[in-house]
Amino acid sequence: MSAAPPKRLAFNAFSMNCVSHIHHGLWGRPDTRQMEYNTLDPWLELARILDKGCIDALFLADVVGLYDNYRGGPETSIREGMQVPVNDPMLLIPAMAAVTEHLGFAFTSSVLSEHPYIFARRLSTLDHLTRGRVGWNIVTSYLPGAARNLGLEELPRHDDRYERADDYLEVLYKLLEASWDDDAVVGDTARGVYAEPGRVHTIDHVGPYYQVPGPHLSEPSPQRTPVLFQAGSSDRGREFAARHAEAMFVVSNRAGLAKIVADVRARAARYGRRPEDIKFFPGITPIVGGTEAEARAKEAELREQLSIEGGLAHMSGSIGADLGELDPHRPIGSYDFNAMTGLLKGLAETAPDRSWTFGDLAKRQMTGQFLVGSPEQIADRLASFAEAGADGFNLVYTTTPGTFVDFIDGVAPELQRRGLMRAENEPGTLRDRLFGHPRLPDTHPGAHVRRGNGGGRPAVLS
Numbered sequence: 001m002s003a004a005p006p007k008r009l010a011f012n013a014f015s016m017n018c019v020s021h022i023h024h025g026l027w028g029r030p031d032t033r034q035m036e037y038n039t040l041d042p043w044l045e046l047a048r049i050l051d052k053g054c055i056d057a058l059f060l061a062d063v064v065g066l067y068d069n070y071r072g073g074p075e076t077s078i079r080e081g082m083q084v085p086v087n088d089p090m091l092l093i094p095a096m097a098a099v100t101e102h103l104g105f106a107f108t109s110s111v112l113s114e115h116p117y118i119f120a121r122r123l124s125t126l127d128h129l130t131r132g133r134v135g136w137n138i139v140t141s142y143l144p145g146a147a148r149n150l151g152l153e154e155l156p157r158h159d160d161r162y163e164r165a166d167d168y169l170e171v172l173y174k175l176l177e178a179s180w181d182d183d184a185v186v187g188d189t190a191r192g193v194y195a196e197p198g199r200v201h202t203i204d205h206v207g208p209y210y211q212v213p214g215p216h217l218s219e220p221s222p223q224r225t226p227v228l229f230q231a232g233s234s235d236r237g238r239e240f241a242a243r244h245a246e247a248m249f250v251v252s253n254r255a256g257l258a259k260i261v262a263d264v265r266a267r268a269a270r271y272g273r274r275p276e277d278i279k280f281f282p283g284i285t286p287i288v289g290g291t292e293a294e295a296r297a298k299e300a301e302l303r304e305q306l307s308i309e310g311g312l313a314h315m316s317g318s319i320g321a322d323l324g325e326l327d328p329h330r331p332i333g334s335y336d337f338n339a340m341t342g343l344l345k346g347l348a349e350t351a352p353d354r355s356w357t358f359g360d361l362a363k364r365q366m367t368g369q370f371l372v373g374s375p376e377q378i379a380d381r382l383a384s385f386a387e388a389g390a391d392g393f394n395l396v397y398t399t400t401p402g403t404f405v406d407f408i409d410g411v412a413p414e415l416q417r418r419g420l421m422r423a424e425n426e427p428g429t430l431r432d433r434l435f436g437h438p439r440l441p442d443t444h445p446g447a448h449v450r451r452g453n454g455g456g457r458p459a460v461l462s
């Protein structure tokens with residue numbers, strides 16, 4: 001019996017429309033274009049590199065608030081360019097799509113930021129303009145400032161945000177999948193009929209958070225619903241992913257990954273979905289050298305330059321506790337654990353031993369995903385992650401486009417030689433590229449609202 005063919009992995013380049021995304025303190029290096037984020041040129045260069053390098057998608061993170069709880073305020077984040085200033089990710093996409101043919105674009109948008117009726121039109125517009133190369137990273141926001149600036153008194157509670165997201169998705173599915181029939185647009189110049197009114201339907205959505213009559217403003221785009229990504233891995237987050245996500249971003253070691261994959265897939269089965277309909281993408285930061293020694297030297301230089309202050313401000317915002325109250329150089333063991341808030345205590349407990357400091361934890365946060373070595377060594381590690389359930393990876397940069405160039409020139413040929421990475425681009429949508437079909441599968445809840453699938457609504461004028 002011959003061995004099963006190797007699993008072909010997918011690769012996303014991970015970036016953000018700001019100066020400093022994950023690895024803080026590096027933006028001043030002469031070999032990175034982070035300070036040019038306000039201009040199109042570095043984005044067009046990056047998109048071309050990724051497209052030519054057979055990378056599957058560029059994934060753009062986003063936040064709609066400042067990390068403003070470190071030392072009681074936003075000063076460190078502002079000083080360090082730490083996810084602020086931050087520009088709109090969506091607006092970069094049409095320009096990058098114009099200079100590429102195959103690259104997908106997954107961007108982040110929070111369900112708190114925009115009404116789903118308007119957001120549905122943005123998705124359709126982007127899917128048309130990119131010829132079906134769009135993905136959406138669904139987030140529910142964790143920065144309290146985001147909620148306050150959007151007119152809410154405070155950030156809704158964690159699980160309530162996911163409840164809202166369920167309703168938001170329901171609206172989107174109905175607008176994107178069920179409002180316009182496939183044959184609604186006829187473009188019949190002889191009869192002077194662009195679209196048949198009898199094939200365009202209201203959605204009449206009445207949910208706990210949103211009431212949307214419809215119909216949708218846009219005609220059906222190549223994918224209709226963009227590829228749905230999700231990153232929350234709390235219990236409620238996993239439940240949400242199991243129901244809606246087609247791809248999940250995870251931060252985990254090899255053993256943790258296998259557990260998350262098994263858990264989310266088991267939950268997905270309860271929604272009638274197939275295991276292969278959700279792909280899992282851990283994040284990695286490849287640091288590639290011709291030899292291991294060369295890679296280690298690069299790593300040492302980067303580690304030296306990383307900003308602990310930037311890392312602490314980032315982590316404070318993410319966990320919702322001010323790490324500025326603590327001395328970053330004092331061993332964790334010298335604190336009274338029991339006097340700490342639950343969040344700080346939880347974080348302190350992740351340290352391998354009590355001699356670690358919170359500063360060490362901040363550095364680990366930024367370097368925990370480093371994969372350092374020769375192309376062969378990095379390919380070995382990726383193959384081992386694939387055995388634990390990874391379907392692909394998010395490539396997190398230290399310098400841009402340098403990290404991506406090093407991966408494409410160094411590691412990709414080795415992966416391609418092993419059959420683990422595509423060596424050529426093929427035409428099609430982002431969903432074709434990741435799953436081999438352009439639209440949501442029938443087993444996805446988004447497909448259940450389709451007309452003829454039990455979810456149809458009467459036509460607008462029928």
Ligand SMILES: Cc1cc2nc3c(=O)[nH]c(=O)nc-3n(C[C@H](O)[C@H](O)[C@H](O)COP(=O)(O)O)c2cc1C
Pocket residue numbers: 060061062063108110138139140141142158230231232233234235236237238249250251283
């Ligand atoms: C790889 C990765 C990327 C993420 N990107 C974003 C982002 O761009 N914007 C955002 O608001 N949250 C982002 N998050 C946070 C998640 O969406 C989520 O809010 C967080 O993981 C907490 O959710 P949970 O409590 O369900 O785990 C990201 C998380 C991960 C792991």
